[in-house]
Amino acid sequence: MLGTPTLCPKINITSDSFIQIFVSVVGVIGSLGYYPQAWRIFKNKSAHDVSLSTYAIFAFVTTTWLLYGFYENSWVIISSFALGVAGSWLVTILTLYYRRQKGL
Template sequence: MNTLNLLGFAAGACTTAAFIPQVWQVWTTRSAKDISLGMYLVFVTGVMLWLVYGLFTKELPLIIANAITLALAGAVLAMKLYFERK
């Protein structure tokens, strides 16, 4: 593994881990009223596009980080939509 890939993995770990507190907060409070639906729709779309880009370029740091971020941000988006219907 080269230095550039290590940098990519470190960056991906930081940006991905940043979503864990948000997912936990929304899950434990069962509230996402202060979460911007528009922001999460655009963000999830962007992350999905980065994941596709990573798959096409075969860049493992992009693939792993964006797959996990997509799952976490997607979970927040899904909870936002679910909790607002209640």
């Protein structure tokens, strides 16, 4: 073989690098999904319709994956889950806070 195949020879991005970058970007975009829910809770000062158990599970899972990313020293996993950890915990904490404020 003549070398590693590249998608763009001028900047030398290998297919593995492209996949890692793509997966990282998709992970970050997916992690942004927690923030509209957090904003809605904050704006309405209510978490009445939020499933606390669902977001607690999300918080546990994203935190576990982030820790695993650090263990494996994988920037793909770390970058994909860092925002998700913050977002899932934010929704969980806001839900607990506003439910206590309302006495639920």
